[in-house]
Amino acid sequence: GAGVSQSPSNKVTEKGKDVELRCDPISGHTAxxxxxQSLGQGLEFLIYFQGNSAPDxxxxxxxxxxxxxxxxxxxxxxxxxxxxxDSAVYLCATHRPGPGSWTQYFGPGTRLLVL
Amino acid sequence: xxxxxxxxxxxxxPEGAIVSLNCTYSNSAFQYFMWYRQYSRKGPELLMYTxxxxxxxxxxxxxxxxxxxxxxxxxxxxxQPSDSATYLCAFFSGGYNxxxxxxxxxxxxxx
Numbered sequence: 001g002a003g004v005s006q007s008p009s010n011k012v013t014e015k016g017k018d019v020e021l022r023c024d025p026i027s028g029h030t031a032x033x034x035x036x037q038s039l040g041q042g043l044e045f046l047i048y049f050q051g052n053s054a055p056d057x058x059x060x061x062x063x064x065x066x067x068x069x070x071x072x073x074x075x076x077x078x079x080x081x082x083x084x085x086d087s088a089v090y091l092c093a094t095h096r097p098g099p100g101s102w103t104q105y106f107g108p109g110t111r112l113l114v115l
Numbered sequence: 116x117x118x119x120x121x122x123x124x125x126x127x128x129p130e131g132a133i134v135s136l137n138c139t140y141s142n143s144a145f146q147y148f149m150w151y152r153q154y155s156r157k158g159p160e161l162l163m164y165t166x167x168x169x170x171x172x173x174x175x176x177x178x179x180x181x182x183x184x185x186x187x188x189x190x191x192x193x194x195q196p197s198d199s200a201t202y203l204c205a206f207f208s209g210g211y212n213x214x215x216x217x218x219x220x221x222x223x224x225x226x
Binding site for chain 1: 119121156157158159160161164203213214215216217218219
C-alpha cells in the first residue's frame with residue numbers, strides 16, 4: 001500500500017489477556033518504530049528495528065512488552081498479561097534511512113482499551 | 116526536568132488569528148527540530164522541520180528555532196478551521212535512532 005497500515009484499529013480486551021498489534025510498513029522502509037501515545041502525553045518511544053541489526057528495545061516499559069519484525073517487513077507488538085495502564089494508542093512509524101533522511105511516516109494507530 | 120516541555124492546551128482561536136505554538140528543550144545534542152500535525156484518530160504527519168537556528172517559512176506556517184534559548188516555535192498565520200489538530204514538536208539527534216516528542220498542543224480554530 002501507499003502508507004503505513006496498522007491493525008486492528010481498535011482493540012478492547014480484559015485485564016490479564018495477551019494482545020498482538022500489527023504494523024505493515026511502507027515498502028522499502030527498513031527502519032520501523034513503535035510508539036505509545038497516552039491521553040495528554042507525548043509519543044513514548046518503545047522499540048526500533050533497522051534492517052537486520054539487533055532492535056533497540058530501550059523504550060519497552062516492562063518485560064510484558066515484546067516486538068518482532070519478520071523478514072524485515074511486518075512487525076508485531078505483543079503485550080502479555082495486559083494491565084489497565086496499557087490502555088493507549090500504539091503507533092507504528094517507518095522510514096527509509098539515508099543521508100539527511102529521517103522523516104518518519106506514521107500509521108493511524110491501534111487504540112487499545114484494557115478493561 | 117523533562118527533556119521536552121510543551122503546553123498541552125487546548126488552545127482555541129477564531130478563524131484568521133495568528134497562532135503561536137512553543138516548545139522548550141534541555142538536550143543541546145538535538146540537531147533537527149520538527150513540527151508534526153496530528154488530526155483526530157490519525158497518525159502524526161511531518162509539517163515542517165529545520166536544522167539550524169532562525170526562521171523557516173512554508174506558506175502560512177513559520178518555524179522558528181532559538182538554539183541559545185533551547186526554544187522552538189511554530190506560527191500559523193490566517194488560521195483556518197482545517198488547522199484544528201494537535202501539534203507536536205519533535206527533536207532528533209544524529210546519535211540516536213528515535214525522535215523525542217513533546218506532549219502536543221491541541222488547537223481548535225473556530226469559524
